[in-house]
């Protein structure tokens with residue numbers, strides 16, 4: 001003789017420790033405000049840290065002494081040369097768009113510091129990380145997420161020797 005199928009009984013511990021799972025997953029308004037507050041603090045801290053690092057790097061660049069980076073004949077017209085200035089961790093690029101024209105920039109993209117590359121055929125410096133384009137003549141932003149131009153350095157030619165220095169040292 002067959003017994004009718006019985007519904008499975010809940011385990012006994014559930015009677016002693018009843019849990020309302022809907023209430024358990026409920027986020028209170030207080031918890032939500034706490035989460036928003038902590039997120040805002042972390043975001044603010046990150047923004048201040050980034051701005052502080054940028055300020056330090058730029059003030060270091062403004063106070064750096066001139067540096068020789070080679071002879072003019074090392075760079076063909078339309079060519080470029082990579083170098084480091086003012087510190088060993090600061091990649092830069094020198095371009096020679098014309099026989100007597102030299103321009104130098106920090107190679108760090110002003111968005112999130114990926115290195116930019118020179119594209120001679122378009123006359124642009126390109127950041128591959130988020131597809132940003134800068135004008136090779138003056139480093140201004142043509143397209144992409146950066147909002148500031150590339151950091152530019154002054155190039156001085158003395159006795160056919162190329163010298164890099166902060167722009168402020170030429171102005172002042």
Ligand code: FES
Nearest residue numbers: 109111112127130
């Ligand atoms: S790091 Fe260059 S566009 Fe984002």
